Amino acid sequence: MFVRHPLFRPLAALAILLLIDLIMIPGFFHLEIKDGHLYGSLIDIANRAAPLILAALGMTLVIATRGIDISVGATVAISGTVAAMLIGGTMVMQNGVPEYVANTPMVWALCAAMGAALLCGAWNGILVAGLGLQPIVATLILMVAGRGLAQLLTDGQIVTVYYKPFFFLGSGYLFGLPFSIYIVAAVFLVTALLMRKTALGLFIQSVGINPVAARLAGLKTAVLIFFVYVFCSACAGVAGLMITSNIKSADANNAGLLLELDAILAVTLGGTSLAGGKFSLAGSVIGALIIQTLTYTIYSIGLPPEVNMVVKSVVVFLVCLSQSAEFKTMWRRAFPARVKGNA
Amino acid sequence: MTNTRSLTSSPYFTSLVTVALLLVLLGAGGWAYPGFLSEQVLFNLLIDNAFLLVIAVGMSFVIISGGIDLSVGSVLALTTMISAWLLQTWHWPPLVVIAISLAIGAGFGAAMGALIHYFKLQPFIVTLAGMFLARGLCYLISINSITIDDPTFVAVSQAQLPVLGGFISPGALIALITLAVAIYVAHCTPFGRAIYAVGGNEQSALMMGLRVGRTKVLIYAFSGFCAALAGVLFSFYMLSGYGLHAQGTELDAIAAVVIGGTLLSGGYGYVAGALSGVLVLGAIQTLIAFDGTLSSWWTKIVIGGLLFIFCVVQRLMAIGAAKK
Amino acid sequence: AKPLVIGFSQVGAESEWRTANTVSIKDAAKKEGITLKFADAQQKQENQVKAIRSFIAQRVDVIAFSPVVESGWDTVLREAKAAKIPVILTDRAVNVSDPSLYVTFIGSDFVEEGRRAARWLVERAKKTPDTVLNIVELQGTVGSAPALDRKKGFEEIIAGNPKLKVIRSQTGDFTRAKGKEVMEAFLKAEGKKINVLYAHNDDMAIGAIQAIEEAGLKPGKDIIVISIDGVKGAFEAMIAGKLNVTVECSPLLGPQLMQIARDVVANKPVPKRFTTQEGVFPAEVAAKEFPNRKY
Amino acid sequence: MSTLTSAPVPVLELRGISKAFTGVQALSGVSLKLYPGEVHTLMGQNGAGKSTLIKVLTGVYAPDQGQILLDGRAVHPSSTLDAQNLGISTVYQEVNLCPNLSVAENIFIGRYPRKLAGIDWRGMQRQATELLERMQVRIDVSLPLAHYPLAIQQMVAISRALLVSAKVLILDEPTSSLDEKEVELLFSVLRGLREQGMAILFVTHFLDQTYAISDRITVMRNGEREGEYACSDLSRLELVNKMVGAPAGSVAAGSAPAAGLGAAAPVAASSKLATLLRAVGLGRKGALMPMDIELRQGEMLGLAGLLGSGRTEAARLLFGADKADSGAITIDDKERSFASPRDAIAAGIGFCSEDRKHEGAILELSVRENLILALQARAGIMRAIPLKRQQQLAEEYVKALGIKTASIETPIGSLSGGNQQKVLLARWLVTEPRLLILDEPTRGIDVRAKQEIMDYVSALCRKGMSILFISSELPEVLRVSDRIVVMRDRKAGGEYPRGALDETSVLHVIAAGADHE
Numbered sequence A: 001m002f003v004r005h006p007l008f009r010p011l012a013a014l015a016i017l018l019l020i021d022l023i024m025i026p027g028f029f030h031l032e033i034k035d036g037h038l039y040g041s042l043i044d045i046a047n048r049a050a051p052l053i054l055a056a057l058g059m060t061l062v063i064a065t066r067g068i069d070i071s072v073g074a075t076v077a078i079s080g081t082v083a084a085m086l087i088g089g090t091m092v093m094q095n096g097v098p099e100y101v102a103n104t105p106m107v108w109a110l111c112a113a114m115g116a117a118l119l120c121g122a123w124n125g126i127l128v129a130g131l132g133l134q135p136i137v138a139t140l141i142l143m144v145a146g147r148g149l150a151q152l153l154t155d156g157q158i159v160t161v162y163y164k165p166f167f168f169l170g171s172g173y174l175f176g177l178p179f180s181i182y183i184v185a186a187v188f189l190v191t192a193l194l195m196r197k198t199a200l201g202l203f204i205q206s207v208g209i210n211p212v213a214a215r216l217a218g219l220k221t222a223v224l225i226f227f228v229y230v231f232c233s234a235c236a237g238v239a240g241l242m243i244t245s246n247i248k249s250a251d252a253n254n255a256g257l258l259l260e261l262d263a264i265l266a267v268t269l270g271g272t273s274l275a276g277g278k279f280s281l282a283g284s285v286i287g288a289l290i291i292q293t294l295t296y297t298i299y300s301i302g303l304p305p306e307v308n309m310v311v312k313s314v315v316v317f318l319v320c321l322s323q324s325a326e327f328k329t330m331w332r333r334a335f336p337a338r339v340k341g342n343a
Numbered sequence B: 001m002t003n004t005r006s007l008t009s010s011p012y013f014t015s016l017v018t019v020a021l022l023l024v025l026l027g028a029g030g031w032a033y034p035g036f037l038s039e040q041v042l043f044n045l046l047i048d049n050a051f052l053l054v055i056a057v058g059m060s061f062v063i064i065s066g067g068i069d070l071s072v073g074s075v076l077a078l079t080t081m082i083s084a085w086l087l088q089t090w091h092w093p094p095l096v097v098i099a100i101s102l103a104i105g106a107g108f109g110a111a112m113g114a115l116i117h118y119f120k121l122q123p124f125i126v127t128l129a130g131m132f133l134a135r136g137l138c139y140l141i142s143i144n145s146i147t148i149d150d151p152t153f154v155a156v157s158q159a160q161l162p163v164l165g166g167f168i169s170p171g172a173l174i175a176l177i178t179l180a181v182a183i184y185v186a187h188c189t190p191f192g193r194a195i196y197a198v199g200g201n202e203q204s205a206l207m208m209g210l211r212v213g214r215t216k217v218l219i220y221a222f223s224g225f226c227a228a229l230a231g232v233l234f235s236f237y238m239l240s241g242y243g244l245h246a247q248g249t250e251l252d253a254i255a256a257v258v259i260g261g262t263l264l265s266g267g268y269g270y271v272a273g274a275l276s277g278v279l280v281l282g283a284i285q286t287l288i289a290f291d292g293t294l295s296s297w298w299t300k301i302v303i304g305g306l307l308f309i310f311c312v313v314q315r316l317m318a319i320g321a322a323k324k
Numbered sequence C: 001a002k003p004l005v006i007g008f009s010q011v012g013a014e015s016e017w018r019t020a021n022t023v024s025i026k027d028a029a030k031k032e033g034i035t036l037k038f039a040d041a042q043q044k045q046e047n048q049v050k051a052i053r054s055f056i057a058q059r060v061d062v063i064a065f066s067p068v069v070e071s072g073w074d075t076v077l078r079e080a081k082a083a084k085i086p087v088i089l090t091d092r093a094v095n096v097s098d099p100s101l102y103v104t105f106i107g108s109d110f111v112e113e114g115r116r117a118a119r120w121l122v123e124r125a126k127k128t129p130d131t132v133l134n135i136v137e138l139q140g141t142v143g144s145a146p147a148l149d150r151k152k153g154f155e156e157i158i159a160g161n162p163k164l165k166v167i168r169s170q171t172g173d174f175t176r177a178k179g180k181e182v183m184e185a186f187l188k189a190e191g192k193k194i195n196v197l198y199a200h201n202d203d204m205a206i207g208a209i210q211a212i213e214e215a216g217l218k219p220g221k222d223i224i225v226i227s228i229d230g231v232k233g234a235f236e237a238m239i240a241g242k243l244n245v246t247v248e249c250s251p252l253l254g255p256q257l258m259q260i261a262r263d264v265v266a267n268k269p270v271p272k273r274f275t276t277q278e279g280v281f282p283a284e285v286a287a288k289e290f291p292n293r294k295y
Numbered sequence D: 001m002s003t004l005t006s007a008p009v010p011v012l013e014l015r016g017i018s019k020a021f022t023g024v025q026a027l028s029g030v031s032l033k034l035y036p037g038e039v040h041t042l043m044g045q046n047g048a049g050k051s052t053l054i055k056v057l058t059g060v061y062a063p064d065q066g067q068i069l070l071d072g073r074a075v076h077p078s079s080t081l082d083a084q085n086l087g088i089s090t091v092y093q094e095v096n097l098c099p100n101l102s103v104a105e106n107i108f109i110g111r112y113p114r115k116l117a118g119i120d121w122r123g124m125q126r127q128a129t130e131l132l133e134r135m136q137v138r139i140d141v142s143l144p145l146a147h148y149p150l151a152i153q154q155m156v157a158i159s160r161a162l163l164v165s166a167k168v169l170i171l172d173e174p175t176s177s178l179d180e181k182e183v184e185l186l187f188s189v190l191r192g193l194r195e196q197g198m199a200i201l202f203v204t205h206f207l208d209q210t211y212a213i214s215d216r217i218t219v220m221r222n223g224e225r226e227g228e229y230a231c232s233d234l235s236r237l238e239l240v241n242k243m244v245g246a247p248a249g250s251v252a253a254g255s256a257p258a259a260g261l262g263a264a265a266p267v268a269a270s271s272k273l274a275t276l277l278r279a280v281g282l283g284r285k286g287a288l289m290p291m292d293i294e295l296r297q298g299e300m301l302g303l304a305g306l307l308g309s310g311r312t313e314a315a316r317l318l319f320g321a322d323k324a325d326s327g328a329i330t331i332d333d334k335e336r337s338f339a340s341p342r343d344a345i346a347a348g349i350g351f352c353s354e355d356r357k358h359e360g361a362i363l364e365l366s367v368r369e370n371l372i373l374a375l376q377a378r379a380g381i382m383r384a385i386p387l388k389r390q391q392q393l394a395e396e397y398v399k400a401l402g403i404k405t406a407s408i409e410t411p412i413g414s415l416s417g418g419n420q421q422k423v424l425l426a427r428w429l430v431t432e433p434r435l436l437i438l439d440e441p442t443r444g445i446d447v448r449a450k451q452e453i454m455d456y457v458s459a460l461c462r463k464g465m466s467i468l469f470i471s472s473e474l475p476e477v478l479r480v481s482d483r484i485v486v487m488r489d490r491k492a493g494g495e496y497p498r499g500a501l502d503e504t505s506v507l508h509v510i511a512a513g514a515d516h517e
């Protein structure tokens, strides 16, 4: 019965990857307490996957409405840059002793960064829902210009932050676990609850499957679409803060580069169709974990960097094929005996 | 029904609007920067974007059929790499190398098309994985760039075909021929029409008895072929094979096709729109190069801004036309 | 007289180093009263070719550019030559069949930078003569010229030293985030075995230093950290004792470029190769050197 | 009507076809023989398995069991293309054409007339125009299909099927959105084909049409073949009873003429009822000339007219689905303007569209979700209807309307056409609107269900709901409406109280509207 569950296949893919890690990488599952928190590969994966999961959550809703948002990376750069510049701080040498000075109170800086992200979302939302531009071009505009704006803010420099409390967001620990995990869990729970306890999920699916019928049934299609783009950018904004906090600096040139592609990949690996409609938030989380585990595996296993991409693509192909019902039937036909034997 | 009605009227109109806006863009450039409107600058638009045009032509087919192909940039790079490798390391005759490259591109596309159709996988994901794969294969051949010094390639690379007081490259000519053939195929052959049918409604196309599977595989094969042909043109253009060539070209191609008036949801649009779309992108870049004062980030912001103005004006005019 | 017009095609703005390079060139042009046509290629060779073509169409006096890659410049440089516009390369060299296609090349030698980093390490290894030093390497973007050359130069020198062993090498894409991510994985996989980190640029090193600290180790002490470029951030890290050495790769080519451009236009003979003056800065001199850093 | 010819060999024979979907045995052991030169009608209630049988026959689905014999040889069509190549030409229940292609192309795609340099566009358009003219459809065939209303699209689909010289022609509810004139034209074409020896398999829910054209009838019930009868041997009453599965001579139901339903008719003179909605000069350029409409509480207003007379447009304007360029709408004497359907729904209006595939059903969502969508939309995002309540509502309406579905969680897309229609009707009924606009609500619904639904709706009407009823079935409009507005050339041609018109006089109004204006 649960083999039929839509999350079964993504979970199985993740499990197989972890199994490979278990065999190939000694001490992969080893966790120890270091400085009062858990330390180990699994923690790294969760911590690293956090921004990707956030981006994927936002992307899931956009994709559910038949849209796509390729400006996620740019939004990450913008929000991270704004936060880093406002909190900023410089190192000054006083009598040969370095001292750190912060600029703006952190709360304000975070609000400003999220504000910037929401503005990005609103911009995308207006272009898609208001003007009816095709999502991919509408968000392409921000993808190109957004990173430019972030670089304009920093003059192309990497802005380093010297303010301890800010680091908590991306590399702090709470009850032994990375704080970013809590943020992701909170966003996931709130989103899932919104989908469950309100009619939002139903509406988003309806708009994604048949916008004309949805409008005739009385849905505010434009408002819904606007909302999902804002939500997606908000998620990207938080992801940007996390990334910035984690590397203690805002790199407008590279922060979140190509994050949108990984996010889309995560969404699809999780079983959501890019044609819109039915979606699975949990699936996207699993998809993101698959991608991060894969990346981590490649690093740990000691493959030469030249083959990274080939390995990644082969895994993606395999995961996709494993999810295809047609592939299963074909497999059955090709190897009838063996399947029976296994069953 | 009104929604579909306004949709149907828009692509044709959008295409016209694109051409008009392109002329405005060029006019503005000529007014602001002396020398901008010389023949050679305009021909350079074609020469420099020949490979993009070829890719966009293949991409048009894919998008009209309701799919997408993200692998084109990588397939281009892979083609340059394979050509360079075969020429430099194995010293195969250039024509054979070109034929093999094109066949590999088409085969790569066909394989993706088959995965998409027979296993009902999503085009976005299959071609995204294809993009990683093709790039990865480049690095397996070599992570260095390989310079091509085969005399035929060098000769083609430096050939200049005189036209109207300026010149174009053989690559540009090949691109234009590809475009012409593609327009013919799209509008005057059953295969071309089947592409539109599949894009309009795949289920219906199947129920009407069209060979949907074959059409889809062929579409992706064609796109792969175009990407490989673009790769060959790129090898002429750059005389090198390199795994990092043409990064992000897939987005440029998609943008060009969409700006040219094709709907990403499939079914509506014109292959010829690829030309206007490519020229618009090229003109924006040329404008920026002529200006010569923009810093890196202002370059990005201005490209984004021009894209924005362009898309919005295009969209508003289309809405206006539909209201009329 | 009419001001000199230089068309300059920059690779992009992918790193701080690159930005410093751009700023240096722009400032120098302004100071010298030279009109600079600047075009950003966003890391794409084809965009550079387009920019050079448009410089030719605009009939600038000198074309200068930092090539994205070494190969593939024959055709467009031939067009420049046909239009009688001299070409100056900065930062990276090109591979062309006919060396007369460019006048001169100003810039650093990536292979040499790799060698210098390795030489410093070899010296350092002499302090602990009996131990084997396990090295992990953070490469730049796969296939990019600095990554290839810095790896090559480094390997060339350590090849002769059996005590120095590269146990892991992975790409960190020249960024802090990736540098940190990859280093985390290295630390988990190799644990305490790692003695030395060699990063192809400062940004990756700074990211990796964070990873080392989070693993409860002391960068600079438990793990020797070597990097290349010499940006401000690296000096800060050295002052804090977390980075051991950075090999300078100077982006400040502007004044030199302007001077050479004037010479070229004035038909003065210029050498085919200018190597920029670059140093190796170990942590000991960082505090003293820090105030002098321009980027 | 021609008699059964003595051709003893069937062109097409089905033997013991079974097909199951998850949770539903759609067909079990169905056999059927189709002879050349006959029109064979397949009848059965919604969800009886007619469309599934046709899809199995034409290679859309593979049968779980059973054989298909064509001219005595076993065939295994694996795609519609296969079936076409075998000489089986089909019009499926939902219009399966490409909205983006021109009408001419939709007819010819897959078999273009060729010319030296490719497709002979001119020839194709000329032939398409001629083909459609045979059915008296005069339209610009170079425009995209999406430009035309559903009825035209259906005619195009039929023309496409007629184009091939096939041995077998299959038509699954081709007449569901056609009006009588079109149906008659279609039938004359079919009769011609029958003369030429073609075997025609026809599906319809209209008894009149069945008797007008069929030679033989196969009745299906619950996925099984109930029996096969010569048309002349089976009375309407028997037919209906066999479809429903009642013992012979029990419930009498059918499309009996209006007289038989007098009992349900209202007694109140509708002029005395309070006005609910009044539209004055409502119009939209290119779609509807300005017209006035008045709707009273508890009254059913029928809109009669031929295809393309603007009924759907009028309904869409009233509902705010399209924006009116002129005119004003008042509800309860308060002026209202609807910028979107949402506003209209807030004002208590519901609109059940004629195009269920594109404008109604959200195919991948479940019956329950489809059913409560409009209610939930009105309640807003935050006030989610509790799942319990949703299930209760869904169960209630599934029962009340006799919707045949495996469960309320089944995706609506896997329901039969008629049952989908019922779910969409229920979508609006749950919102308890003050005014319900029904555009071809009984399209594709079987005779008995049609009767039940109309009774159900009439009862609601008696309770005070007002209804705007649009249907291409003139008798039905005449039968149930309290008042009738006849439309013609996209404008109102006149308003008549119940009983003032019969079928011929309506046609008269339409034909010679000038006298009545």
Ligand SMILES: Nc1ncnc2c1ncn2[C@@H]1O[C@H](COP(=O)(O)OP(=O)(O)OP(=O)(O)O)[C@@H](O)[C@H]1O
Pocket: D021, D022, D024, D025, D026, D044, D045, D046, D047, D048, D049, D050, D051, D052, D053, D093, D404, D405, D406, D413, D414, D415, D416, D417, D418, D419, D444, D446
């Ligand atoms: N793709 C499918 N998946 C699951 N069940 C299906 C599918 N198609 C049809 N069914 C089920 O099979 C049964 C027969 O459906 P079918 O469409 O053949 O009915 P029908 O006789 O054509 O009805 P109608 O007159 O309403 O068109 C129905 O119960 C329907 O729910």
Ligand SMILES: Nc1ncnc2c1ncn2[C@@H]1O[C@H](COP(=O)(O)OP(=O)(O)OP(=O)(O)O)[C@@H](O)[C@H]1O
Pocket: D137, D138, D139, D147, D148, D149, D150, D151, D152, D286, D287, D305, D306, D307, D308, D309, D310, D311, D312, D313, D314, D354, D472
């Ligand atoms: N026979 C026809 N010839 C040409 N155009 C037609 C014909 N029938 C309908 N149309 C088109 O139909 C449109 C109006 O259709 P509308 O849907 O409002 O009519 P309707 O009375 O509701 O018809 P239907 O019964 O098909 O729903 C017109 O714009 C016209 O283009």
Ligand SMILES: [Mg+2]
Pocket: D050, D051, D052, D093, D172, D416, D417, D418
């Ligand atoms: Mg049916």
Ligand SMILES: [Mg+2]
Pocket: D149, D311, D312, D313, D354, D439
């Ligand atoms: Mg209608």
